[in-house]
Amino acid sequence: xxxxxxxxxxxxxxxxxxxxxxxxxxxxxxxxxxxxKVHLLCVPKSHFATLAEMNEEQAxxxxxxxxxxxxxxxxxGLDSGYRVIINQxxxxxxxxxxxxxxxxxxxxxxxxxx
Ligand code: 5GP
Ligand code: ZN
Numbered sequence: 001x002x003x004x005x006x007x008x009x010x011x012x013x014x015x016x017x018x019x020x021x022x023x024x025x026x027x028x029x030x031x032x033x034x035x036x037k038v039h040l041l042c043v044p045k046s047h048f049a050t051l052a053e054m055n056e057e058q059a060x061x062x063x064x065x066x067x068x069x070x071x072x073x074x075x076x077g078l079d080s081g082y083r084v085i086i087n088q089x090x091x092x093x094x095x096x097x098x099x100x101x102x103x104x105x106x107x108x109x110x111x112x113x114x
Contacts, residue, residue, distance in 0.1 A: 002047040007098035011045055021072050025064040028072055028103075036083075037106030038076050042069060049097040051088045058099075065101055078105040083114070 001008045009015040010029065017029035020040055031039040044061035048054055054062065066084075073082050082105030087094040 002098070005047055005096075005098045007041075007043050007096055007100060008047050011043065020076070021068070023068075025061045026068065028068075031102070035102075036104040036109065038078060038082070038104065040072070040076070040103040042072070042101040042103060044099060047098055049099065050094065051086055051099060054099065062099070062101075069101070069103060073103060073105065076103075076105070078103075081105060081109075083109050 001012060006015065010017045011027050017027075019027065019029050021028040024045070026042055026044050028040055028042045031041050042065045044058065044065055046058050046061055048058050069084060082103055085102040085104065086099070087102070
């Protein structure tokens with residue numbers, strides 16, 4: 001837990017969020033400023049800032065996130081596809097420095113930026 005981190009505060013329940021899924025490894029909640037009809041954030045329950053800083057133990061949590069994402073997407077009705085994004089650092093537009101995976105869908109995403 002990083003006391004200055006907004007996602008740690010969400011994980012701790014200090015800041016409310018619209019939770020979609022939770023287990024011992026991750027929390028999945030709705031993005032506050034959705035960029036698509038469905039926009040979820042999958043956040044491992046270990047504070048580390050970026051993909052570039054991830055250690056082996058944290059990588060195990062991220063692996064669990066990726067294993068879980070397809071069933072969460074199914075539950076959200078994203079049957080015709082979705083986009084999974086990790087922003088790494090400033091040029092990618094990362095604004096919250098607690099690693100998170102964006103899950104975007106519920107509409108055609110177009111071919112802009114992948
Ligand atoms: P990044 O730009 O770092 O990849 O993504 C951070 C995301 O977190 C943004 O899409 C932003 O809307 C979302 N976000 C920032 N603060 C909050 C918050 O307090 N609650 C929720 N649910 N999402 C947040
Ligand atoms: Zn954090």
